Amino acid sequence: MKFSALVAIVPEDLEQECIDAARDLGAGGMTVLSGRGISNTTRKTFFGLTYDGSQSVLLMVLERALSLEVLKALQKVVMPDPKDSQGLIFTVPLEHLGGIDMAQVEKFEQHLKDSL
Template sequence: MYYLVTITKREYGDAYLRYFYENGVHSLTAALCEGTAQQKTLDRLGIEKTEKIMLSSVVSGPLASGLLKGLMRTMQIDVPGNGIAFTVPLQSVANSASLQYLTQGQNTEQNGVLIMEENRFSLVVVIAHKGNTELVMDAARGADAGGGTIIHAKGIGEKSAMPFFGMSIASEQEVIYIVSKQENEKNIIRAIMEKAGSRQDRVAAVFSLPVNRVVGLRSLTDE
């Protein structure tokens, strides 16, 4: 089983939702996010921050393979600027009820031999306090990272959250996803920590996850 993440332009959201539904994926999570194009590039083009939508779902191995091929063939996700999709191998699922919820309408029976694929890519996840994305991305680009995706979030359960009229106020955070070649992962994390992570008021945490397949980002997939 795999966690399939697709990030595309926000105006394409409905078309991508139809694509997944028509191909057997009925349980999806959607989140609004932004691209990480440099401000000087946006100013030169006269455009605002690139608005994105992230669609995520849990799918079986055979379905994941077919969906990724279809994203290139039908949705043309590999056209520069259209988006990116990648799969993260699942470690475990709590119980059969959770699996049934996550894979509604899918055939999850495993037949034959399960072949483990080599993970050639990594997903670097940065949890940064609001306003530090440019600093993080400048550091990451210096270590051969491409673009990234920003998800706006709030810290929950932080001991340092400031009380306000008896209520705890959660800090505003930005979760940054950076897909990279596995060989560049450590350098990217090191650069972020050295240039942006030396103070806790900038970057709260950085970690990585294994990614076995990527479509839509030619700078990674073209050899």
């Protein structure tokens, strides 16, 4: 079985919706980190101060085929309009992996069997 790491950088207000979308597809656990985005254009706010926004970084280890399904579902959440993306999602193939819960591996295997 091949695995991928999925990284989703999303606005804080879309965090729970992204978590729910990933879980609905079979993503078991994930790590959620807080971040601060700095874009190429700054937004002016009150008294001339700039605010770039708080973001959440979701990290998941998924079976490779499942990672593509989750990526597509998260893309619908953060990019409902093709001209306006509110986040970034990407996967990275994993060559070596240790410490993953075997119950989660069994869920991935079942997902693969069900999708065939």
